[in-house]
Amino acid sequence: MTVLNWKNEPSEGIVKGFLLVNEAKIGTTKNDKPFLGMKLSNGIEEIDAKKWDYDDQVPVVGDIIYIEGKVQEYLNCPQLIIYKFRRALEKEYNVSDFLPSLSCNRIQELTDEFNEIQTCLQERYRVFIQEVIANSSNKYFTAPAAKIHHHAYIGGLLEHSLAVCKRSLALAELSMITINKDLLVIGSLLHDIGKIYSYEYDKPPIRMSSEGKLLDHIVIGLNLISDAYKNTMPLLDKEDYLHLQHMIASHHGKLEWGSPIVPKTIEAEILHTADNLDAIDFKYNKAVQDKSDNQEWSDWIKGLGKEVWVK
Ligand SMILES: [Fe+2]
Numbered sequence: 001m002t003v004l005n006w007k008n009e010p011s012e013g014i015v016k017g018f019l020l021v022n023e024a025k026i027g028t029t030k031n032d033k034p035f036l037g038m039k040l041s042n043g044i045e046e047i048d049a050k051k052w053d054y055d056d057q058v059p060v061v062g063d064i065i066y067i068e069g070k071v072q073e074y075l076n077c078p079q080l081i082i083y084k085f086r087r088a089l090e091k092e093y094n095v096s097d098f099l100p101s102l103s104c105n106r107i108q109e110l111t112d113e114f115n116e117i118q119t120c121l122q123e124r125y126r127v128f129i130q131e132v133i134a135n136s137s138n139k140y141f142t143a144p145a146a147k148i149h150h151h152a153y154i155g156g157l158l159e160h161s162l163a164v165c166k167r168s169l170a171l172a173e174l175s176m177i178t179i180n181k182d183l184l185v186i187g188s189l190l191h192d193i194g195k196i197y198s199y200e201y202d203k204p205p206i207r208m209s210s211e212g213k214l215l216d217h218i219v220i221g222l223n224l225i226s227d228a229y230k231n232t233m234p235l236l237d238k239e240d241y242l243h244l245q246h247m248i249a250s251h252h253g254k255l256e257w258g259s260p261i262v263p264k265t266i267e268a269e270i271l272h273t274a275d276n277l278d279a280i281d282f283k284y285n286k287a288v289q290d291k292s293d294n295q296e297w298s299d300w301i302k303g304l305g306k307e308v309w310v311k
């Protein structure tokens with residue numbers, strides 16, 4: 001089975017391979033001719049695809065298809081013109097090849113780092129966080145942190161949470177106020193814990209679950225830590241628990257960014273700043289990685305609402 005990596009293909013000639021259907025619908029050209037428009041993914045990136053003069057069966061989202069066609073530039077983006085395609089047979093592909101993922105080694109490295117950070121915590125905080133993770137069937141180590149915007153791959157939640165934790169601790173070092181660093185650590189590591197249930201990622205594409213659409217990760221996260229609090233009583237005192245709830249509830253920083261409350265403690269302010277900066281840093285890094293040799297400005301970055309200088 002060959003997943004089609006269009007960037008590695010020569011610009012001339014026929015390309016062949018397997019791709020995942022992310023979107024598919026019949027459209028009509030200016031000349032009133034039907035065509036099939038699709039967004040196809042190789043598990044890492046997405047490409048626009050067209051099959052002209054087509055009004056037959058529309059592929060189902062989530063299907064793997066075999067295609068033959070050519071890659072061309074359209075409005076500065078690659079576009080796949082399909083000559084022929086068919087649904088792939090199950091024996092022809094591994095579904096995991098189309099799920100963006102960190103390598104097993106990288107996930108193990110991050111898991112070790114996560115365990116190491118815990119050893120520095122006072123016992124009550126360490127037992128509490130272990131309770132939350134264990135109750136979540138260890139999905140924490142494989143969940144993505146997003147569908148599209150940042151860390152949108154298997155292992156992304158763990159990578160993002162650890163990065164936020166390290167950024168939070170670095171900011172805490174510079175604070176003029178005494179900070180509860182253990183609470184900051186568990187707040188950072190658990191701030192997006194609800195994402196383990198707000199996405200479905202058993203097969204591609206990574207998508208929002210019904211729970212995610214109806215409650216989103218902040219509410220789900222609050223429910224998860226509430227269960228752990230009840231199970232470990234009287235481990236965490238009431239004030240610490242309230243503070244942790246507040247940090248999770250306010251980590252998006254603004255009501256219009258999805259938090260039900262704005263940060264009202266220095267730990268919550270630091271967590272929000274570290275979280276926001278980690279997502280921004282990820283997007284800048286991706287823009288730099290994706291840029292071509294002479295490119296000075298990135299494409300429009302939806303999550304930032306602007307293009308950025310990548311000179
Ligand atoms: Fe979040």
Ligand SMILES: [Fe+2]
Binds near residue numbers: 160164191192275
């Ligand atoms: Fe986050």
